[in-house]
Structures are given as structure tokens and as C-alpha cells.
Amino acid sequence: MTTHYDVVIIGSGAGGGTLARALAPTGRRILVVERGGDIVREAGNWNPAVVWVEQRYRAKERWLTPGGEFQPNIHYGVGGNTKFWGAVLYRLREEDFEATRHADGESPAWPIAYADLAPYYERAERLYYVHGEAGADPTDPPRGAFPHPPVPHTEGMRRAFERLHAGGWHPSPLPLGLIRPGEDGGCRLCGTCNSFPCMIGAKSDAETCGIAPARTRSNLHVATRTLATRLIADPTGRRVVAVEVDADGTRRRIHGDLFVAACGAVNSAALLLRSGDPARGGLANSSGLVGRHYMAHVTTMYSAFGWKDGNAGPHGFHKTIAINDYYRAADGCPHPLGHIQSQGALHPEMILGGAPERYRRGIAIVRSVAPWSFRYWTDRSMQWLAMTEDLPLRENRVTLRGDRICLSYRPSNMGAHRALNARVKAVLRACGAKTAFPVSFGLGNTTHQCGTLRFGHDPGASVLDPWCRAHDVDNLFVVDASFFPSSAAVNPGLTIAAQALRVADYIGAHHLGAEIEP
Ligand SMILES: Cc1cc2nc3c(=O)[nH]c(=O)nc-3n(C[C@H](O)[C@H](O)[C@H](O)COP(=O)(O)OP(=O)(O)OC[C@H]3O[C@@H](n4cnc5c(N)ncnc54)[C@H](O)[C@@H]3O)c2cc1C
Structure with a gap:
């Protein structure tokens, strides 16, 4: 294999996979370095026992905390975490780009405005086959039509939607990245989408929509199982000359002109901390901010039980309703509260495998004594998520202890989250549930990790510039969720993909002398 490339992209998830797709047509020699393998299409993809109890696809590593350790909800493989996402693909709201006062503090302004990212959101929505209805959500930013119409509700969700309307809320269709939902040969709208890889390749993820088409070109290679x-930087620290990799226990160096870290917010920060000069706190760290301002969204999952309409259960596709009535200051609250969305189907195995570690023993006992109770519950419940903006606290950070990742994290903005939770039960009763039980995943919920290499204009207050290039290193970009200066309160994936497309344009124009196909 060649060991010198024009561009070396490290990581193949939402950021890396999208960037690879955009740069591949330039014809330049591009290598994608991916620590995981290809996610094999197999029956296990849709088997809840394989995905949730055996956890076949979940990373086995454990991260340290200041006082212990935990298993993060993270996946290593081609396509990264997008292979497992729910494909809810939101644009941030216009105000998410501005400084915003929250119940427990302020979230900072981004160095770009919504208008800067809007054309790239449009491209990302096309690339990821996003379905939705423009204007249905009162918080929608200015936008044109979605590339595809909204995904139809199941009968039960349609009734819930109508009841919410009748109750004075403004529900809207969740924007979803699915490939030909409901059509012959397309997405089957099954009950194994969110958290499962798609066995038929009909979920829009970074492998299906990014890496797979990019890989058909002979100028782009993917080195899998390569950590x-x-x-390695030159003596000035201003240029990266190589990346050191470990493949099957063999260490070697891959040289390149341009390097892009896209390992996810925690792993990209860890990579920079492991690189460069330890005396300078790693690479690109003159600000001292590498690894700081980790955010994750403050979330509570609700299992809403006893639906009037029946038609819940683990078989249908229930992830179609969004409620943004509390996204802005409203309902007597002077500050934003957050976002509510319906979730995918719940399977009995998910109750065991997905419960916070401290509850698993007790749940296993209930399961062995009364296995029917799990099915009773899943057949009569629907799942919902309440999500609040997490604020960028300087002390929430990724560090290394030896070679291991250590995550220090305290959720923020809890006042807003409690106020949102206080409203969720009423919302769920209004749309047809008898009662709703909350579960919080706390530290273990690393799914929406972001913010560890924030972008900004000021090199003293940010790690990356507004094009996601390291202030300190001329040929190093970062295109994963690390760049977020604030977390907003909607799912991050589309914003990561849109910014990767924006960075692709910049790299094309300024480093490769090539125009990127829109
Ligand atoms: C169960 C689940 C559901 C989710 N649902 C949604 C949703 O509905 N909507 C949404 O917007 N978001 C969702 N997310 C979050 C979304 O998947 C992430 O925000 C997104 O994938 C992050 O993109 P990224 O490029 O930052 O990192 P990732 O997608 O995590 O990609 C990072 C890649 O880098 C590789 N890597 C890491 N370290 C190294 C290394 N040292 N060397 C080589 N390779 C490395 C990893 O294997 C991985 O392929 C969900 C996540 C999960 C887990």
C-alpha cells in the first residue's frame, strides 16, 4: 500500500464518511483510516438479543472517570456511530448559532451563522435522503422543501399526533434519513432501526451514503482495523507529517500532505492529547482547550405505558413525532427548555441490555422470575425522549490517564431539564398514555458527545478556526462533533455532515485546487 497520500482522513463516521464522499471525486489520493471493521450484513443486525444483550457491535472498552469507570455507548466500525443512529437528521435552529441565555448559564455564539451552513444543510439532506415537512415545526429555520416527503406515521402515532394538535401543541414529523421508506426494496419501516445496523442498507448512514460510494473510486482507500x-508533527509543531497507526499489532507510519481527524469528539481529543509534544499538552493545544467543554445533551427516556389505541409494541416504526413547543422560552418559562421526540420500538432485550449498569442485576432477576412481564410492557408502551441543551463547562473534559481515556463530566442546565420533564408527562397523557416512567442514562449516554475541540475566531479561546482547521497546525482539520461550541438541543448528526461538506469545499479550494461537486 502507498504510504503517502494527499489527504488522510482518520475515522469514517458522520464527519469522516461525509468528507470522504465529497473529496473522492477530486481524484486525489485519499486514505480513510478506520479502527473498526466493516459492519457485516447478517441476521444478527436485527436481533435485539445480539445487539443489546450480547452487544456484538458495541465497543468493549471502558473509559475512566475521576472516581471509577464505565462503558460508553459507542461503536467502532466503518460508518462509525451512524450505523446505529436513529437517523433523526435535524438542522440546528437559527438561534442555536447565537449566544443564548439558559436557565443555568449562557451558551456561546458560533463563529458562523445559520445562513453560512444553510446551503450545506441542503446538500447534506440530499446526500442522506432526509424526509420531512418544511414549516410544520414552529422552530424551523428558513429553508426550502425537504428532498423527500415525511415518513408516514403508524396508525397509533397518527392518533397521538392528532391528539397533541387538539391539545394545543404543535407536533411535527421528525426529519428522518431513510432510503425509500415503505417502497419495494427500500426501508421496511421495521422495529429494529434506532440502535440497530440496517441489514438491507436502507438507513441513511455514513457508510451507505458516504464511504460506500466513495470507495467505488480507485483513488480512495479505506484501511479498516487500523487504529x-x-x-507526528515536524519540529515546529505547525505541520503534521505522518500518522502512526497500529494494524493487527504492527505499528507503522502513514505520510500525507493533509490530515483530518474525524474520530468522534472524545477520540479526536484523545488523539491530539497523545500527539505532538507532551510538554505543550499534545498537539494543537496552545489554547489549553483540547478535550475541554465536553457536552452530551441532557436526556431522559420515557417509557409511556397503556396506550389508548394499542398499536404500540416492538414491531412498528414509531419514531416519527417531534414536539418543539418548549424549544424556546414559552409556557411561562423565561428560558429555553428543549426538545421532545418519539423513539423507536422497545424490545424486551433492550430493557436488560440498555438499563443503567446499577439496575442490571435487579432487572435480570425480574426477567428470570417473570419473563412475560417484559413482553407485557413492550407490547403496551411507546418510548419518548426529552432532550435539553448541555452547556459547555470548562471542567467537563477528556484527559488521558496513561493511555486510557478519562472523562470528567457533570451534566449542566438541570433546571431547564427538570422543567421540561415536568411537562413531558402531561404531553404523553394528552397523546394517549396512562402513565410514563423516566429513565436517565447519565454519564453512560455518550451518543451525542461533542465540543471537545471547539471552533472559533480567537486562537486563545478555541482549538479550530471557523473552517475547522487547527489554529496551531496548518495542515490539520477536524470534521467530527468536536467542533461544536454549544450543543443545541436537537440531534447533532446533520450538522456534523453539513460542516464536513463546508470543510470539503474549503479543502478543495485552498489545498487541492479542486472544485467539490455540489
Ligand atoms: C444508538 C445511537 C443513536 C443515535 N441517534 C442519532 C440520531 O437519530 N440523530 C443524530 O443526529 N445523531 C444520532 N446519534 C449520534 C450520532 O451517531 C453521532 O453524533 C455521530 O455519529 C458523530 O459523528 P462523528 O463523525 O463525530 O463520530 P462517529 O460517527 O462516532 O465516527 C468516528 C469514527 O472514528 C473511528 N475512530 C475513532 N477513533 C479512531 C482512531 N484512533 N483511529 C481510527 N479510527 C478511529 C470510529 O471507529 C468511528 O468510525 C446516535 C448515536 C447512537 C450511538
């Missing part, structure tokens, strides 16, 4: 251990 990037550190970036």
Missing part, C-alpha cells in the same frame, strides 16, 4: 495512535 491511529498519534499524529
